[in-house]
């Protein structure tokens with residue numbers, strides 16, 4: 001299990017040669033991923049989801065906040081002592097072209113981490129090769145066909161499966177799949193998603209899924225939790241089905257609504273939300289980060305930042321002074 005409390009991350013703005021300009025990628029994010037659970041982080045480009053995924057996988061530092069893995073606060077450990085904890089959390093690279101070393105056969109690619117694992121767990125050399133075959137079968141490819149080949153001799157789908165098999169060499173507790181950087185095509189994406197779901201069921205690994213696509217989050221984590229990120233802040237979270245079927249934050253509503261119509265409401269709907277406004281971080285908002293794009297904003301929204309609060313349903317939280325159920329026509333209704 002991993003929890004994050006108040007995780008913040010600020011980058012120097014890219015291309016800002018004089019320095020001083022910063023981007024707040026994460027502004028105090030709290031999250032929990034339970035053992036065997038599935039959590040999806042969704043939001044539009046730049047909301048901080050890739051940064052969060054990399055922090056969870058131990059590949060990115062954070063400025064403040066705390067990450068606790070299996071009860072151990074990472075702040076209490078020196079960076080080197082944190083490695084064994086983060087090693088059990090594996091980021092699945094979604095670009096199978098660059099994720100594998102082109103000069104190594106698949107056998108060599110799997111053998112290196114498995115040899116290390118064998119030493120750690122006092123297993124024999126014979127185990128290394130058996131395990132390589134076992135992992136390839138687990139991800140649905142024929143070991144006899146791929147072991148002696150190089151990445152360029154395999155299809156993209158096979159390469160992606162090898163990447164997942166390699167992540168499994170360390171017996172991970174958690175897989176973090178960042179689809180927002182995905183280079184794979186649609187049919188391959190679907191089979192990879194199905195495989196990740198299957199691995200979660202069969203191995204009991206937890207799954208963190210990073211995407212901008214609600215339908216994907218729903219497919220992968222239907223029994224899990226959904227976090228909606230907006231400009232580095234969690235604006236809504238709860239059970240995936242709960243959030244999707246009864247979104248209460250106007251931003252989530254806008255992500256979900258395919259047709260710019262709201263039924264039975266006098267108020268303007270989230271269809272008025274400006275889809276991509278250039279946001280100027282030099283004039284930070286005192287109030288709600290979504291206020292400038294929100295059709296329901298009031299003076300209070302511009303002056304005060306809403307925190308995540310529970311609504312009528314105890315397992316569902318949203319950061320909005322005007323949170324309420326509003327009916328939206330779901331994306332799949334018009335797909």
Ligand SMILES: Nc1ncnc2c1ncn2[C@@H]1O[C@H](COP(=O)(O)OP(=O)(O)OP(=O)(O)O)[C@@H](O)[C@H]1O
Nearest residue numbers: 011012014023025044045046047048049050051180
């Ligand atoms: N290494 C970096 N240096 C400077 N700024 C960065 C860096 N990495 C991310 N950022 C900025 O931090 C913000 C969050 O980026 P992040 O990649 O986490 O968002 P994202 O939601 O995953 O977006 P996308 O879906 O486009 O990958 C963005 O404004 C981005 O430009």
